[in-house]
Amino acid sequence: MTDHVHDASCAVAHGDAPAPRDEPKTLVAIFASPMSGQLLRYALDLGYRTVLVEPDPTKVDPHAPETVSTLDAAGLDANTDVVVCDHHRGELGALLRDALAGQTRWIGLMGNPRHEGPHIKPLRDLGVADEEIARVHRPIGLNIGSRTPAEIAVATLAGLIADRNARPGGFEF
Template sequence: MFDSQACALAHGAVELAPDGRAVVAVFDSPVATHLLHFAATLGYRVALAEPGLEGLDITANTDIVVTDHDRPELGEVLRDALATPARWIGVMGSPRHPAPHIEALRRLDVDEADIARVHRPIGLNIGSRTPAEIALATLAGLVADRNDRPGGFSFG
């Protein structure tokens, strides 16, 4: 039950990727809007989860991106995401600030190995500042990870 955020995809102008890749943006935010638009134009199935993951078809080809690390339900949403077969789970946030998801997950008695599965920071380090730049860096990082590449300009 994924809804496209991109007009082109809604009109059939973009072909879905054959591997069934999907991106779920958790929490409605400006970054989520850009992320879903960019992902849809690249052929990802896209969905917005606000506030939780209920009713979504999350598979091993789904990448989950939490776009707000200050929400009070952050721990519960991440706990639920970790219980899915999602390929990748990440939370936006600056590496210069504490990672609030760690303590939130510990309070919920989530195993340390599962907590370590949550990526933060996310995306390629391109100096992103605007919501569109953050979304671009995040999606580029997801594409690089999916293709087993380091990202950036290293072609080794």
């Protein structure tokens, strides 16, 4: 037996110990897009149950493991992370309102943090309180300079892992 077995994480990484069993977790990606496809694929490897919410049947990703048209059908609970993968859709306000009203652990929206969030006006127009709107994380993911859908998905999932483990992300230990 080698010395790395004394460090639990190292022992798991080397295959000398089983990975800890996490509580069940779900990742809900709202809106089919190249990024949501990457996000859902990578999340499976991280132990998430994955669900794509796509209200437009013409935009459904045939590769998504589970696709539903409403958040109600996604099965939100306290272990669910919700990521909105397109902020240019007309359904944005209603779906975010429903996510905020449901039981979720985390809700985030892609977008440039230098501009007002595209979700703010639609949510206010729907009567959602500012305190609830503030629960929507934006930007999502770690700041690693992501440019491609795959990189954005990796940064997003890394940020969710850091948040679940109460860590800052990045190279701060």
